[in-house]
Amino acid sequence: MTIIPSGAALGAEIQNVDLKSVSDQAFKEIHQAWLDHLVVRFRGQQLALEDLIAFSRRFGELDWAPIQETGRRFVEGHPEIYVVSNVIENGVPIGSLGAGEAVWHTDMSYLDNPPKASMLYAVEIPPAGGDTHFCNMYRAYESLPETLKQRVSGLALKHDGTYNSGGYVRQGVAATDDPVSSPGVYHPLACAHPETGRRALYLGRRRNAYIGGLPLAESEALLDDLWSYATRDDIAWSNAWQAGDVVLWDNRCTMHRRDSFDANSRRILYRTQIKSVPGERA
Numbered sequence: 486m487t488i489i490p491s492g493a494a495l496g497a498e499i500q501n502v503d504l505k506s507v508s509d510q511a512f513k514e515i516h517q518a519w520l521d522h523l524v525v526r527f528r529g530q531q532l533a534l535e536d537l538i539a540f541s542r543r544f545g546e547l548d549w550a551p552i553q554e555t556g557r558r559f560v561e562g563h564p565e566i567y568v569v570s571n572v573i574e575n576g577v578p579i580g581s582l583g584a585g586e587a588v589w590h591t592d593m594s595y596l597d598n599p600p601k602a603s604m605l606y607a608v609e610i611p612p613a614g615g616d617t618h619f620c621n622m623y624r625a626y627e628s629l630p631e632t633l634k635q636r637v638s639g640l641a642l643k644h645d646g647t648y649n650s651g652g653y654v655r656q657g658v659a660a661t662d663d664p665v666s667s668p669g670v671y672h673p674l675a676c677a678h679p680e681t682g683r684r685a686l687y688l689g690r691r692r693n694a695y696i697g698g699l700p701l702a703e704s705e706a707l708l709d710d711l712w713s714y715a716t717r718d719d720i721a722w723s724n725a726w727q728a729g730d731v732v733l734w735d736n737r738c739t740m741h742r743r744d745s746f747d748a749n750s751r752r753i754l755y756r757t758q759i760k761s762v763p764g765e766r767a
């Protein structure tokens with residue numbers, strides 16, 4: 486097994502490994518590489534959904550996938566699998582997020598206990614577009630001026646549960662654009678990573694975000710300021726997908742966004758979500 490850092494602020498490729506048969510020693514190295522590089526990519530994998538689920542389970546128990554935009558849980562018998570796709574079959578989308586941009590976000594942070602990691606396996610990829618970009622939220626926190634670090638300490642941010650990153654309203658939720666009253670859960674704005682101990686900014690999604698207890702205008706201004714530290718090219722790395730890629734990221738210290746692509750081409754990926762240990766973050 487060879488680990489090749491991307492040379493950017495995060496990301497590494499792990500070569501010479503078949504995710505269908507990973508020894509305990511190899512798993513230890515993969516786990517450490519993931520903590521060190523925040524996002525790791527494996528190319529040329531050929532996995533059945535059972536293989537993807539089995540490898541994901543090495544990292545911990547799996548969350549069920551969010552309900553897809555059509556209201557269905559896709560992939561009969563595999564509630565852990567979230568389908569990311571623009572493909573429409575018999576008039577029904579087979580997955581979520583369409584072909585548009587998916588804005589910067591952290592997966593499922595509208596839950597009390599969001600997944601610590603997500604793993605995405607590419608099966609069909611369009612000839613152009615649809616790249617996924619990741620940013621390093623340790624670096625975002627570390628680059629804040631001292632006054633801003635002190636300002637965020639002790640503040641909690643509401644992570645909106647109304648819209649997904651493609652801008653679609655979640656199943657069973659009424660559309661609203663009022664950050665104060667929108668549904669969601671609060672998380673500390675900055676928290677220590679339970680495995681590395683490093684502090685990271687935890688921003689979730691910009692839309693409908695609200696810092697508890699602040700007048701809305703003050704919350705908006707502070708959030709705009711914080712987001713400007715998080716979404717900088719110098720703390721980002723991008724994956725230009727190939728079919729057979731598996732990408733694993735740490736939701737506790739990264740965010741990601743996806744470029745749009747031609748809606749007439751096909752893009753199909755399968756995602757698993759690995760549970761956090763409840764209450765492990767401070």
Ligand code: SIN
Pocket residue numbers: 569582587592605615616617650741742743754756
């Ligand atoms: C996601 O946000 O999990 C999907 C990213 C992608 O479509 O590349």
